[in-house]
Each structure stands twice: as C-alpha cells, then as structure tokens.
Amino acid sequence: MSDFSLDLNEDQLTIQKWVHDFAEEVVRPVAEEWDEREEFPWPVVQEAANIGLYGMDFMANALLGDPTGLTMPVAIEELFWGDAGIGLSIMGSGLAAAGISGNGTPEQVMEWVPQCYGTPEKIQLGAFCVSEPDAGSDVSSLRTRAVYDEANDEWVLNGTKAWITNGGIADVHVVVAAVDPELKGRGQASFIVPPGTKGLSQGQKYKKHGIKASHTAEVVLDDVRVPGRCLLGGKDKLDEKLARGREAGRTGAKQPAMATFEATRPAVGAQALGVARAAYEYSLQYAKERVAFGKPIIMNQAIAFKLADMKMEIDAARLLVHRAAWMAASRKQFVAGEGSMSKLKAGEVAVWVTEQAIQILGGYGYTREYPVERWHRDAKIFTIFEGTSEIQRLVIARNISGLRIE
Numbered sequence: 001m002s003d004f005s006l007d008l009n010e011d012q013l014t015i016q017k018w019v020h021d022f023a024e025e026v027v028r029p030v031a032e033e034w035d036e037r038e039e040f041p042w043p044v045v046q047e048a049a050n051i052g053l054y055g056m057d058f059m060a061n062a063l064l065g066d067p068t069g070l071t072m073p074v075a076i077e078e079l080f081w082g083d084a085g086i087g088l089s090i091m092g093s094g095l096a097a098a099g100i101s102g103n104g105t106p107e108q109v110m111e112w113v114p115q116c117y118g119t120p121e122k123i124q125l126g127a128f129c130v131s132e133p134d135a136g137s138d139v140s141s142l143r144t145r146a147v148y149d150e151a152n153d154e155w156v157l158n159g160t161k162a163w164i165t166n167g168g169i170a171d172v173h174v175v176v177a178a179v180d181p182e183l184k185g186r187g188q189a190s191f192i193v194p195p196g197t198k199g200l201s202q203g204q205k206y207k208k209h210g211i212k213a214s215h216t217a218e219v220v221l222d223d224v225r226v227p228g229r230c231l232l233g234g235k236d237k238l239d240e241k242l243a244r245g246r247e248a249g250r251t252g253a254k255q256p257a258m259a260t261f262e263a264t265r266p267a268v269g270a271q272a273l274g275v276a277r278a279a280y281e282y283s284l285q286y287a288k289e290r291v292a293f294g295k296p297i298i299m300n301q302a303i304a305f306k307l308a309d310m311k312m313e314i315d316a317a318r319l320l321v322h323r324a325a326w327m328a329a330s331r332k333q334f335v336a337g338e339g340s341m342s343k344l345k346a347g348e349v350a351v352w353v354t355e356q357a358i359q360i361l362g363g364y365g366y367t368r369e370y371p372v373e374r375w376h377r378d379a380k381i382f383t384i385f386e387g388t389s390e391i392q393r394l395v396i397a398r399n400i401s402g403l404r405i406e
Helices: 011-037 042-051 054-063 069-082 082-090 094-102 106-112 181-187 235-249 256-289 301-329 336-366 372-383 389-401
Strands: 126-129 145-149 154-165 173-179 188-194 202-206 215-227
Touching: 011 042, 011 069, 011 082, 011 126, 011 372, 069 082, 069 256, 069 301, 082 094, 082 256, 082 372, 094 126, 094 173, 094 188, 094 256, 106 154, 106 235, 126 154, 145 202, 154 173, 154 188, 181 188, 181 235, 188 215, 202 372, 215 336, 256 301, 256 336, 256 372, 336 372, 336 389
Parallel strands: 126 173
Antiparallel strands: 145 154, 145 173, 154 215, 173 188, 202 215
16 A cells, blocks of 8 residues: 655646746736736736746646646646736636547547647637526526538537636637537537637627636627537537437436536636635735734734634645545546535635735735735635536535435
C-alpha cells in the first residue's frame, strides 16, 4: 500500500510558482484597470499565451498528464488569486474545450479544441453556450432548436443564449440545443459553430456586479447552418440516444451540458478559492499593521478569531476541491455529489471570506482604493454560475437520498 500524502509533487510546485509569479507580476498590477474598463483584457491574455499559460498544450498537460488531478486546481487558484475577471478571460475558453472533449469524437476533439485557443501569434477564443433567458438552472427546458436538413446534411440552429462567457467574440461557439424538445434534457445535443458562420451574432453585453474583465453576452442564433460533422458525437450516436429516450421514456445518458458542468465544477471551486485566499492574505497583513487603541487590531480576539475562521474555511474548501479533482482524475464516481460539494463550499466560502475582509478593513474596505471590495463583488458569481448553490444542494441531496428531490 502506497504512503498517503497531501504534498504536491515537484512538477506541481513548479507550476504553482510559475502561475503565481504571472498572477503577481502581470495580472495584479492591471486588475483594477480592467475591472473599471469592463473590457476583455486582450494584452494580458496575449502575455499568458506568450508564456504558454493560455493554450491547448497547457490544458492538455495539466489535465491529461496528471494522474492526481491536482495540477489544474492548483494553477487555477493561483491565477484567480491574481484576479477573477482576468482569470476567467484566460480560463473561459476551457469550458468550450471541455464541452468538445466531453461530447465529441476523437477526430472532433483534435480538430476543434486547438481552435478554441489559436496560437500565440493569433489568439482565438471558445464559448460554451447553454443558458437561455428562460432556462438557466433548468437546463432541460432549452428553447434553442436544432433541426436537421437531410438534403444538405446541415443542422439549422435558432434561439438566444444568455450569460455566455466570450459570447459573440469567440471564434468557436459550442451550442447546446434541443433536437427533440419532447424528450427534454434527453433530446439535446451539442454543436460546433465554426468561426465566421453566418447568422450568429452577439446580443446585449451584460454590465456585471463583478468579474467585469470577463466578457459576458447574449449569443443570437438566426438560421445558423452548420455542417453535419459539427454535431458533437455524430448523428448515429444521437439517433441511438433519441431512440432509447423515446422507447423507455428515460435514459441514463447525461445531458451534454450537465456532463460538461460536472467535470468542471472542482475547477470552479478552485477559482473561488483563489479569490478567498487573496482576501484572507490581504486582511491578515492589514490587521497586523493597522493600529487602533494603541495596538495592532489583530491583537483583538474579535479580529484574530475572524481571521482564524477565514483560514479554516479556506482550507476546508480546498480539501473538498482537491478531493473532487482527484476523484475525477481517478475515474471515481461522484456518489454523493462530491463535485457539487467542492464548488458549493468554495463559492460560499469566497463570499463569506471577502465580506469578512471588508469588515476587517472597515471604511477602507468599502472603498475602491482597496482591492477587497472588488474581491467581494467577484466572489458572488461563484454561488451563481455553472450551477447555483441551490442546484448544487439539489445534486447532493439527490445523490445521498437516491430520490428525485425537486
């Protein structure tokens, strides 16, 4: 039996320092500027591409070349320690890549995943399009339709997607659409919309509470025609799935969107950890230096105990994130919603820790001259996107009870 260890290996420690240095030297100095501008931070993503942090090779090596599953969450935590909006701009294409990898054939993965990133000479972006104005948490009720035109071997997509990271500015859009709406989630499929396809346009760009550097917009699909080969997984596989769904009225096959989210939840938890840790470290240093009533404020139990709880909650969340990432890499089934647990805990910890950080800084914490208010705004998204906290609790509850809790 091998020795149990929570230590990161040498490669992971090297990557951790590499990403941390990038976050400290490149991301943090411009984080406030891009938050204020509310624009996609092209120059920062370009620098990430130049050093190999933005690109398919890094993603493939961190995910596929790591049997522990920990390299990716470790790297993500450091990047988001730098800034969540910029971090999401660098990691956002990964969701499209995960959608392709999770649902596509090996040939489709080889063709399209590289196009989600492009090259350092010509950066490209990917977007994963699931949510709709009337279907966020309820992924089974998507209205976007995909109709097969047999004569031309093309799929015709119509609908509007909402809250899409990189939506409209991406080169490759991965769109989840209903092929047979009567089958709800069992009648859905994922499609690649290649660069420059007619009929795809950006709708409104959202003005957000936090993660402002990340581009979030509607994606409008108006008679978008894509070749038959752009159906992820292929038509035979889809026809089999639809037939099973109609026969039995139910099928064990996962919805394409859910399969992607399940795989990426520990990564989202790691994002939240980075924000929480940034706020904790900043407020700890502040509490040691800030003098009130003749002594550093950390000498007061009210502040010291708050910081102790912040540290404990962050470490607890990290253990859940690392466990879920390790389980996913080891092909161990999430029997109790462990992926959801990690994202739920880390997201709620990030909101709570960043709020405590504001409290420790007092009036300064509430001003935009100090970064803790930005971290608090950024943290809130982790209880909402890729499955709200309520949806995570539903996943966990269904797993532990074996019942269809509504």
